[in-house]
Amino acid sequence: MLEAISAAERFGLCESVLLPTVGGVVDTAALDAALTPNTLLVSVMTVNNETGAVYDIKNIFRRVKAKVPGAICHTDAVQGFLKLDLRFAQSGADLVSISGHKLGAPKGIGGLLVSNGLLVSKRIVPLVYGGGQEGGLRSGTENVIGIAALGAACDFERSRLSQSLAKMHELRELFAARINAAPSGARINTPPVCAEHIISLTLPGVRSETLVRALSNEGICISNGSACSSHGSHRKKSVLEAFGLSSDEADSTVRISLCPDNSESEVIAAADAIAENAKKLAHK
16 A cells, blocks of 8 residues: 555655554544545555554544545455454445455455445546456456355355354464463564454564574464565564554564464464574574
């Protein structure tokens, strides 16, 4: 998002305001102050992909519409779609972005859900022109297999959502208990409202990149940032520092992702390996 906004500003297409999100909460006072009659778009993630913070998009978009009825409200729901018990049709969002690979569908298929109001008003115009596929909004031969796979994945994840949320909550609590019992000095960064499947963990004195490599050698895969910015440490820092971590803390923070198919033994093994490696790697 930051890169897309920066590019638009370089072309003179818009000006932007970034809202503070300290502690994983969008500053609504800053939002109210930023809104003007010329506000075109307000975009807020449903779930932050590095901290697990769940943003109150329903309240945010309600405030936007009350002050600027014509503004378009967009949410990047890649980490929240069918990961939360949330009905996006009732969230106030005009646009919702989703991605199949977070749901078990193949990488390379996703979707943009567009409200009927925007479709009727024809305020959404295509970036790709050609054969007129997808109602003229996204020309190009459809990835039929990918679309079918995305639909199947959505049906499957929706059918087990309640069980998945309960399972990931249990795994999260198990991981936290195991980490807190180990003398690693680790701290779980917990926003006021957080998604069950993302754990942000700070291990003071341990470089996240070094820990990630050490665990990879043991067959345990975690990350030191989002996959979409794995080659840009400045982006990782911007997210974590916006959350309220110092630069050193951001360099010592990793992300652990859970899924309903993980077992308790896997979570215990991961927590123990993180604690043991953190102890060995501290200040090295």
